[in-house]
Amino acid sequence: MTTSIRLYSIVFLAIIGLASMANGQMTGNTMATDSVATDSLQPIPESAIVDEVIWVVGDEAILKSDVEAMRLQAAQEGQRWDGDPDCVIPEQIAVQKLFLHQAAIDSIEVSQSDISQMVERQINGWIQMIGSKEKLEEYKKQTVTQMRNELNDVVRDRLMAEKMQKKLVEDISVTPAEVRRFFNNLSQDSIPYVPTEVEVQILTQTPKIEQEEINRVKETLRDFADRVTKGESSFTTLARLYSEDPGSARQGGELDYTGRGMLDPAFANVAFNLTDPKKVSKIVESEFGYHIIQLVDKRGDKIKVRHILMKPQVSDEAVDKCLLRLDSIRNDIVGGKFTFDQGASYISDDKDTRNNNGLMFNSTEMSRTSKFRMQDLPSEVAVVVDTMKVGDISAPFTLINNRGKKVCAIVKLKNRVDGHKAKITEDFQVMKAVVEAKRREEILHKWVVDKIKTTYVRINPRYRDCKFEYDGWIR
Incomplete structure (x- = not known):
């Protein structure tokens, strides 16, 4: 939030505060004219307030407009809230501010390149979902450049908060005995469902820029x-x-x-x-x-x-030539001239997968695995893989890589495990991840509650009846 916005918010609150004082919060020992103000001024209806500070966490303000923006974004993406959005959303923003405050104390950093990559993935995901850049701009009533600018700070804060959380739980570990004990104590209805997971190999070629x-x-x-x-x-x-x-x-x-x-x-x-x-x-x-x-x-x-x-722009002609080149490579693989593994190792331009025979890896803040749920794959890859059988090699297609560049690709579906109820013998790593996640959740929950106790918090009175996930907000 910029200094100018904060200053505007403080001035706005001051005005509201003065009006409230004039409405009867001042005592009768003040100037005689106060009694006139008390009779004549009426409370300002909430609908008349353009914007206001609704929470203060430490020295950070949460605006009513921040909550409305998050609510609108969630509605556009079909997200649903577990509880009253008017209570859940400001609490989520407040919790993120606690992590961001600690990240500043601990000198946590995220690179601008990481921020830009995530921004591009988000925008490309939207474009893929809605059909085209032009349709996206029409739907959001913004240019892509404006979307990038708005997303930059949001993504930076998200990455900072995630990095801080990772630091707080980086030493978490569980033993095999703990995993088995957790699994054995679960009722049949509580055994987690393992969603369909796939392993994908990719071979890319970069269109030549003139x-x-x-x-x-x-x-x-x-x-x-x-x-x-x-x-x-x-x-x-x-x-x-x-x-x-x-x-x-x-x-x-x-x-x-x-x-x-x-x-x-x-x-x-x-x-x-x-x-x-x-x-x-x-x-x-x-x-x-x-x-x-x-x-x-x-x-x-x-x-x-x-x-x-x-960034030099890639011409349509260069993209078409790249796709034709990949189609020829695919035909050579299918014809047995060399394997997909060999092609991915020696021909592919993708430096992240070349050393793994093209095998893609799903890296999160907490783990790294070759298994992807469909929603965790790059959207362009997920659309192609969805209808493939194990061993199939796709036709060439284009995608935007994690460096924001357009590349051409073919993929091979290496493995698919259909969704099923977890079994301790076959899904030990999945169950271990569940136990570790539960342990991390407990530690982070306790950290937030303890942090609230030592942080200045002020909440607009109308939020005091909310049922919050964390104790201590109301004092």
Whole structure:
């Protein structure tokens, strides 16, 4: 939340507070005119309030508009709340603020590249679901750029909170005896259902970007650098107008103090060698595109810089050629010239899976496995895999990878395990994960309750009758 919004909220509350005081909260020992104000002023109806602070957690305010925005987003995505949304939503926001506050104390960081990747996955998921970019913009009444800007802070906070939770429970472990005991004590109705899981191999090819397009991007960045050097434009203004990194563009291209390990290696090598804040770096190619960089400050082993990112656009013709090339590769695999494993290891452009014969991995904050539930696969892959049989190799298709680039791919369904009731002999790892998750939930729940006790909390009186998940909000 920006300082200006917080300031507006405080002023707004002050106005509401003064009106409330005039409505009878001041004593009769004040000025005589107060009795007139008490008689003449009426309580402001809730429907007349445009926005207000409804909770305060520590030094963070939760606005009525924050709750309405989350409610609207959930409605658009078909999400349902377990309880009264008017109570559940502000409590969820408040809990996240507790984790974010602790993350700041513990100096937890997330990289802008991770944020951007998740933003792109979210937007691409929406596009896949609704049919096209144009339909999405019409439905949400926003441009994709506006969506990116709005999502950036939301995703950053989510990743920070998740990283903090992971740190709090990173030492959790359970023994096989504990898992068996937990399973044996479950009633038949309580045995968890294991949803359908699949293992998928992927082979990708990246459409070739024409040199003319690369030259166009580089020439544009050189022009930007010249304009900054000559004093014709500020780096900040150009970044706001033209950078294709949605997270930093609205901050004038600025990335906050960041360690080398949180940055793309090529980007970091140039950024950490900058010494003069008045100069602009040479053009840097990273896995996200092309950049120019300007030093802001150095502090120990961290650096603050501004950058402008531009991404060369892939032509439809290049995509079509890439799909044809993959179709030929698929025919060679089906014809027995080489195996999918060999193709994925030696031909695929996907560096994340090449060393695993193309096997995709499902990495979360808590675990890493080759098994995916359908909803955990990239949406473009899930649509293709859904109708495949084990051993099938798909026709070529396109997807946006986790670096925001369009690639062409074929996939092979390596394994599918249909949904079933868990069995301790066959699903030990699943049951172990259930027990570990339960243990983590207990620890995090206790942490939140303890944190509430030591954190300043103020809640609008109309929320005091809510049934909250965590004790201690009402004092």
